[in-house]
Amino acid sequence: MFEHLEKYAGDPIFRLGDEFHQDPRERKVNLTVGLYYDDAGRIPLLRSVQQAEARLGGELRPRPYLPIEGLPAYRSAVQELVFGAGSEAVRAGRVATIQSVGGTGALKVGADFLHAAYPDSHIWISDPGWDNHHAIFQGAGIATHTYAYYDSQGQSLRFERMLEDLRALPRHSFVLLHPCCHNPTGADLSREQWQALIPVLAAGELIPFMDMAYQGFGRGLDEDAGPVRAMADAGLTFLAANSFSKNLSFYAERCGGLSVVCGSADEAERVQGQLKAIVRRIYSNPPMHGGQVTALVMSDPELRALWEDEVAEMRARIAAVRRQAREQLEARLPGYDAGYLTEQQGMFSYTGLSAAQLHALRAEHGVYIIDSGRISVPGLNTRNIDYFTEAMAAVLR
């Protein structure tokens, strides 16, 4: 019955990660998947999470269904984290928010919601972008297109072209944007560029979808959410997805949020109802454990302060690794400008390496980088950074 179906080729990033694990060489470096590793190469179990779990008293609790939209304390925490404690939109009841199954779940529910609200609209995604954005929106029946974003040869944003592209879109088009730590390039718009972009979105009656998977990994928890808050302050109607996968090191717990900022409390109530209807028919309600831990860490002052310190620690490590990699590369390769490493922020950097150079890194040095040339910076640490920069210098010479 199903023999006509195509074989799933697998996710190219996960596939390359598998290849890395099968590589028998002792000296090898995995810069493929977007996971935060500490300097010892481990995925951290945050102290704030451990303490919250201890307080929640282990596994011996009943497991009723959560509300379709998730835990109330979790949803409030998402609103506060994304929109800020003093948000006018939140206070006015203009924000509909659900607890989502990771950031990916937020994108999926948001995509279904947009398709139902505007069945003829298409979405525009940055070029380059995250492949799964295309897959998620296409899976929801929305055609995907790209807008100019980054010139990988010149290692710079194509902001004027981006504005031009967005100015040309039909009204009610959807526009996928990354408020911080752009995946895959690590290149973000400046505050001034967001201020220039927001009126273009408003004038075109476009519907932005802000995807914030790395809040806290760029300049700070509040700073990284700045573009979302600026958009809310400007009175735009838009969607915002956030994820706790990275900043709570909570990947497998699948904790995220989807918020829709509306023009009025009445509209937000309608939207909240539609989001619930969509959730009900996909997975009915979100999981409990991660939701409770997240809500506790976010709402308890002591755990929250500890968590903020831990996020700051992760952010500082990424920035330090970026500086060190840049210094080493520039020392090894006189004339080579590795400034992109410190100008870009968050988990990823776009190296601009060619297919041949990427292949040589893999084959000759055991350095695994995905085909776009994007590196996941936290894969570097004290023990492998010298080896990595030497390998990179060797293929660039």
Ligand code: PLP
């Ligand atoms: N959006 C972007 C841009 C991402 O890079 C990721 C994760 O890699 C996600 C969303 C999904 O996050 P989650 O793992 O919470 O589903």
